[in-house]
Amino acid sequence: MSEHIRITRNRREFLTNAFCGFGSIAMADLLMRSAARAAELNANPLAPKAPSMPDKAKAKSVIFLFMAGGPSHIDTFDPKPLLNRLNGQKRPAEFGEAKYQFVQSNATLLGTKRTFRKYGQSGIEMSDLFPHIAECADDIAMLRSIHGDMVVHSAAQYQLFTGRILPGFPSMGSWTLYGLGTESESLPGYVVMPDPHGALEAGQPMYGTGFLPAVYQPTMLRPGAKPVLNLDLPQGVTREGRMKTLSLIKGLDKEDMRPGDQELEARLNSYDLAFRMQTEAPEIFDLSKESPKMLEMYGVGDPKTDDYGRRLLLTRRLIEKGVRFVCPVSGGGPGNLQWDAHDDIEENHLRMAAQTDKPIAALIKDLKQRGLLDSTLVVWGGEFGRSPESQGSKGRDHHNLGFTMWMAGGGIRGGQVVGATDEIGLKAIKDPYHLRDVHTTILNQLGLDQDALSYLHQGRKERLTEVRGNVIAQIV
Amino acid sequence: MSLKCNALVLVGATAALLLAATSEPVAPLGKYTAAERRHWAFQPRAHPAPPTFNSPADAAWSKSPIDAFVLARMQKESLTHAPPADRMTLVRRVTFDLTGLPPTPAEVSAFVKDKSPNAWEKVVDRLLASEHYGEHWGHHWLDVVRFAETEGFEYDNFRPDAWRYRDYVIRAFNNDKPYDRFIQEQLAGDEIAPKEDETLIAAGFNRLGPVRRNAGNQAVASSRNEQLTEMTNIVGAGIMGVTLGCARCHDHKFDAFRQSDYYRVQAFFAPLQPYDLVKASDAEQAAWKAKATPIQAQIAQLQKEITQATKAGAATTELMAKLEEEQDALPDALPSLFTVKDDFANKAPIHLLPRGDFEHPGDAVGMRTPGVFLPEATPELPEDTANPRELLARWLTSADNPLTARVMVNRIWEYHFGRGIVATPNDFGRMGERPVNPALLDYLANEFVDSGWSVKHMQRLILLSNTYQQSSVPETDKDPDGRYLTRFPRQRLEAEQLRDAMLSVSGLLNQKTSGPGVMLPIDKTLVQALYKPSQWAPPKDTAEYNRRSVYLIYKRNLELPFMQVFDAPDMTLSCPRRESSTHAPQALEMLNGDFANQMAKAFSARLLKEAGPDHRRQIELAWRLAVSRAPKPAELRMAMQFLNVGAAGQSQARDQLALAMFNLNAFLYVN
Numbered sequence A: 001m002s003e004h005i006r007i008t009r010n011r012r013e014f015l016t017n018a019f020c021g022f023g024s025i026a027m028a029d030l031l032m033r034s035a036a037r038a039a040e041l042n043a044n045p046l047a048p049k050a051p052s053m054p055d056k057a058k059a060k061s062v063i064f065l066f067m068a069g070g071p072s073h074i075d076t077f078d079p080k081p082l083l084n085r086l087n088g089q090k091r092p093a094e095f096g097e098a099k100y101q102f103v104q105s106n107a108t109l110l111g112t113k114r115t116f117r118k119y120g121q122s123g124i125e126m127s128d129l130f131p132h133i134a135e136c137a138d139d140i141a142m143l144r145s146i147h148g149d150m151v152v153h154s155a156a157q158y159q160l161f162t163g164r165i166l167p168g169f170p171s172m173g174s175w176t177l178y179g180l181g182t183e184s185e186s187l188p189g190y191v192v193m194p195d196p197h198g199a200l201e202a203g204q205p206m207y208g209t210g211f212l213p214a215v216y217q218p219t220m221l222r223p224g225a226k227p228v229l230n231l232d233l234p235q236g237v238t239r240e241g242r243m244k245t246l247s248l249i250k251g252l253d254k255e256d257m258r259p260g261d262q263e264l265e266a267r268l269n270s271y272d273l274a275f276r277m278q279t280e281a282p283e284i285f286d287l288s289k290e291s292p293k294m295l296e297m298y299g300v301g302d303p304k305t306d307d308y309g310r311r312l313l314l315t316r317r318l319i320e321k322g323v324r325f326v327c328p329v330s331g332g333g334p335g336n337l338q339w340d341a342h343d344d345i346e347e348n349h350l351r352m353a354a355q356t357d358k359p360i361a362a363l364i365k366d367l368k369q370r371g372l373l374d375s376t377l378v379v380w381g382g383e384f385g386r387s388p389e390s391q392g393s394k395g396r397d398h399h400n401l402g403f404t405m406w407m408a409g410g411g412i413r414g415g416q417v418v419g420a421t422d423e424i425g426l427k428a429i430k431d432p433y434h435l436r437d438v439h440t441t442i443l444n445q446l447g448l449d450q451d452a453l454s455y456l457h458q459g460r461k462e463r464l465t466e467v468r469g470n471v472i473a474q475i476v
Numbered sequence B: 001m002s003l004k005c006n007a008l009v010l011v012g013a014t015a016a017l018l019l020a021a022t023s024e025p026v027a028p029l030g031k032y033t034a035a036e037r038r039h040w041a042f043q044p045r046a047h048p049a050p051p052t053f054n055s056p057a058d059a060a061w062s063k064s065p066i067d068a069f070v071l072a073r074m075q076k077e078s079l080t081h082a083p084p085a086d087r088m089t090l091v092r093r094v095t096f097d098l099t100g101l102p103p104t105p106a107e108v109s110a111f112v113k114d115k116s117p118n119a120w121e122k123v124v125d126r127l128l129a130s131e132h133y134g135e136h137w138g139h140h141w142l143d144v145v146r147f148a149e150t151e152g153f154e155y156d157n158f159r160p161d162a163w164r165y166r167d168y169v170i171r172a173f174n175n176d177k178p179y180d181r182f183i184q185e186q187l188a189g190d191e192i193a194p195k196e197d198e199t200l201i202a203a204g205f206n207r208l209g210p211v212r213r214n215a216g217n218q219a220v221a222s223s224r225n226e227q228l229t230e231m232t233n234i235v236g237a238g239i240m241g242v243t244l245g246c247a248r249c250h251d252h253k254f255d256a257f258r259q260s261d262y263y264r265v266q267a268f269f270a271p272l273q274p275y276d277l278v279k280a281s282d283a284e285q286a287a288w289k290a291k292a293t294p295i296q297a298q299i300a301q302l303q304k305e306i307t308q309a310t311k312a313g314a315a316t317t318e319l320m321a322k323l324e325e326e327q328d329a330l331p332d333a334l335p336s337l338f339t340v341k342d343d344f345a346n347k348a349p350i351h352l353l354p355r356g357d358f359e360h361p362g363d364a365v366g367m368r369t370p371g372v373f374l375p376e377a378t379p380e381l382p383e384d385t386a387n388p389r390e391l392l393a394r395w396l397t398s399a400d401n402p403l404t405a406r407v408m409v410n411r412i413w414e415y416h417f418g419r420g421i422v423a424t425p426n427d428f429g430r431m432g433e434r435p436v437n438p439a440l441l442d443y444l445a446n447e448f449v450d451s452g453w454s455v456k457h458m459q460r461l462i463l464l465s466n467t468y469q470q471s472s473v474p475e476t477d478k479d480p481d482g483r484y485l486t487r488f489p490r491q492r493l494e495a496e497q498l499r500d501a502m503l504s505v506s507g508l509l510n511q512k513t514s515g516p517g518v519m520l521p522i523d524k525t526l527v528q529a530l531y532k533p534s535q536w537a538p539p540k541d542t543a544e545y546n547r548r549s550v551y552l553i554y555k556r557n558l559e560l561p562f563m564q565v566f567d568a569p570d571m572t573l574s575c576p577r578r579e580s581s582t583h584a585p586q587a588l589e590m591l592n593g594d595f596a597n598q599m600a601k602a603f604s605a606r607l608l609k610e611a612g613p614d615h616r617r618q619i620e621l622a623w624r625l626a627v628s629r630a631p632k633p634a635e636l637r638m639a640m641q642f643l644n645v646g647a648a649g650q651s652q653a654r655d656q657l658a659l660a661m662f663n664l665n666a667f668l669y670v671n
Helices: A011-017 A027-031 A034-042 A081-085 A153-162 A172-180 A239-255 A262-285 A292-297 A306-320 A345-369 A435-446 B002-013 B015-020 B056-061 B065-076 B087-099 B105-113 B119-128 B131-144 B163-174 B179-192 B197-207 B220-240 B244-248 B259-269 B282-312 B317-329 B388-396 B404-417 B438-450 B455-463 B495-506 B524-528 B542-546 B561-565 B584-592 B594-611 B615-627 B633-643 B650-663
Strands: A061-067 A116-119 A124-127 A140-147 A190-193 A325-330 A376-381 A385-391 A395-399 A403-408 A416-418 A428-430 A454-457 A460-463 B272-278 B336-342
Touching (some): A061 A172, A061 A306, A172 A325, A172 A435, A239 A262, A239 B633, A239 B650, A262 B584, A292 A306, A292 A345, A345 A395, A376 A435, B087 B105, B087 B119, B105 B119, B131 B163, B131 B404, B163 B197, B179 B197, B179 B220, B197 B336, B220 B244, B220 B404, B244 B259, B259 B388, B404 B455, B438 B455, B584 B594, B594 B615, B594 B650, B615 B633, B615 B650
Parallel strands (some): A061 A325, A061 A376, A140 A416, A190 A325
Antiparallel strands (some): A116 A124, A140 A403, A376 A403, A385 A395, A454 A460
């Protein structure tokens, strides 16, 4: 009954491979032996799995460009000329009601200072905050009618990542890993790169594995030269010394083990994987081998874009190695260091856009030139958009009733706009799509059926989408 | 005992009249089909006689009723039991099982040498009486009730007095508090004995769920609704072992719980309000007030300014930051009891919420226990019923409640054997697994109730059985997951057991019990990843870092990496059963992690100190401490060779041997 993924393999295969990985011979040699490697993969719950809907599977990996704090749709990708004309007035009654976290009912509408222009052959309108992303317009499917249920950060962030407004449920990254495993043997399969400025309101549980086994948990990359916890040998321990210790552990375990004991065998294999991670991953994290041209393209070296550019360049390197789900986060710490522009939308968004525009465009172009964009779904968005009303005189409050996200690559048909908000950007009125529809579409591109991807938890078949979502048919 | 159930019905008879007088539409009382009522877990318990056996060997093995039921079940599958485990294995098994800690070498050898016929019984009784017993078994309960010491969500504020509930649970297990009383106190301690600290602390149970707070417009109604949901769902999942929470948005799709049943259970909580009862002398309160008053005045002033600024359309971020600063500057809250109380005057009526949406309430409902357990058309209780939660608790713990005793004995069984008789301990409904041995389950549940709901009595029965004392070596491949108990199922140590065992083996374990939770020093980058990094302030006294894991602070937004990697639950939902996954980051944690290496160094130093410079003696001690047995000849040879590196590399080789010990399957698993 339990849908827990179990390590399965047949007995004959096991007997063939048993203990190939053990003994006193140097580990590095052993790792090259294909029999040992096959045994390892068989015992590895993260081994790649076929998608449940192979005919739908276009994407192998997902990059979720999380714009934390909630970027304004009105100032970025959803032009609203009427809003500018109504600047300073109260919201006309025909647009209906909205609940905000701070803004009271007496607030007045705030037009945008940004200018919009059509880009690419498709002529998608974007604001001047993103001159570089605009160059990718024909790859982008602009989703202007997204809506969610919550208007405060923590609950909205949970919904964006887990489909539920409470903590404790698996994130889309964990679900993806659970559904597909990972193709990277030496790297974690699901990586989150938080903004070094600090944490977000929903905290760690937002990215987490919820009730799924810990094997599907995200690896949180830390800022600095040693991004993965426990990947470095402890001080004073050499590689040779470590190999000796590992060899001792294996020798002793073998002595105390019955042949055919799959669970203990799996544990020993996890030590091989750990060792491989330790030797191979640091090379992936080292950007120094990238050409100056490539570094420049991502904005590495320019103080504005250096940090985010490095993280996106690393994202591309991880995707190349078969990592399944990568989430670089833009925004962290106090609200104004996120896209959470309560005080001054201009100051905040000019700064946040300047940090991210060039690296994001570089990522899309780079994936494309490497032939990886077709198999990599790139998703851009925050937990909500921002209010057409002003907060204070220059800021905007949270707003969940209609906002913009976009997708590119991964089999998405770019160069088109989906849905629309009303004339002041208050509510999604044409082809509205809920966050769960975004999840459904992501799963669909990975070839994962939203119902089949379930886990029995306390008597309930839990799914990412909870209530059935719709694929955004226009773009797939 | 069915009187208690009937009493509820009788009291309810007048309620229909009362409700009929109100104008609001009332939800129908629901109808339950015979088939729904027949679901196995809703049936009264049977009183099965233990099976008997013709073969003298079987009869000898099955002297205890538990063994008879277990043997009959495996024979039905044409399987048989395993031979008994050896004494070293047994004493390690039962010590981890009852206390969460490894046995000392002296305890192992005392049992191995004890030739008296009741040697095993003495070990079991000694461990049941150990103060470490409650620390370990209390922790199991803390998983079920998703205990944590912070509120979760954005602010994830500390609950500075929640540890009292943790200590209450530990005490309850150590004192073998009858389980019916244990449930009554947690659900309704404030109603049952409003003047007793112990019961007030117990009632903090109702507040254990996460609470959402945020800046700006407080969504008071929505937050209250979330808290009521938490209180209701935990009764279903934790005590009744059913997925009552599924009926929050619609009638349950599989089990006989209507949406109206859900909200009728919720109605018992309608008058409940959180309550912090200050426990400080007048002088202490005055001193606190003197410190706090000026800051509180500042806070009030800032709040006023924020309101004005918002009205005037001016920026508020700076003011908000100042406000947070002032709030942080308030002196630590006075000691108080983290509890609840009924406030009937401000009770908000409970309505059905179609799709769970609190903004669009449906029909009104009053209190009633779920209808499938009552005669058709049993009315609701009168609205003015006193002590509503006590009534709910008494229904739950009445001797003939079909679920409560079965659910708890199944949990006890699960923690001993790694798998329940019902493999889904929080779901005895149709989607859950059927009991693999229904007669055994009912036998145990009857015994539990008849013993006065004594958990220790049940454990003694289980531990003294032959079933428990079997070897863990599989004799057959026809029972791969140990479902039929043809052997004792091997179990991996849980995250906390593993940490505590490392502390214990290295000799560093601080055995101090009870008191406020302890923060461990953790990687800087993790602290930076908190919304308020200042919330993480480990104590100066480093001995505190070596306390048992049950005394560590469980912060909802910061799971300790060591715990997380070994499948500790995140304490936001009830956790009926730990996962036991195997993956590379565990190996990295155990080989490269700071904690593993600190413990290895301490273990290594202990070996040198207690065994002297002789390698063989060091190795023998290492084995006895870490895996409770002597090394086998081949193990001894490998370890001797590993240490044979000359004087210069001596201490490092010993450190690495110590680290290797913690990484052995023999250390991580209990056979």
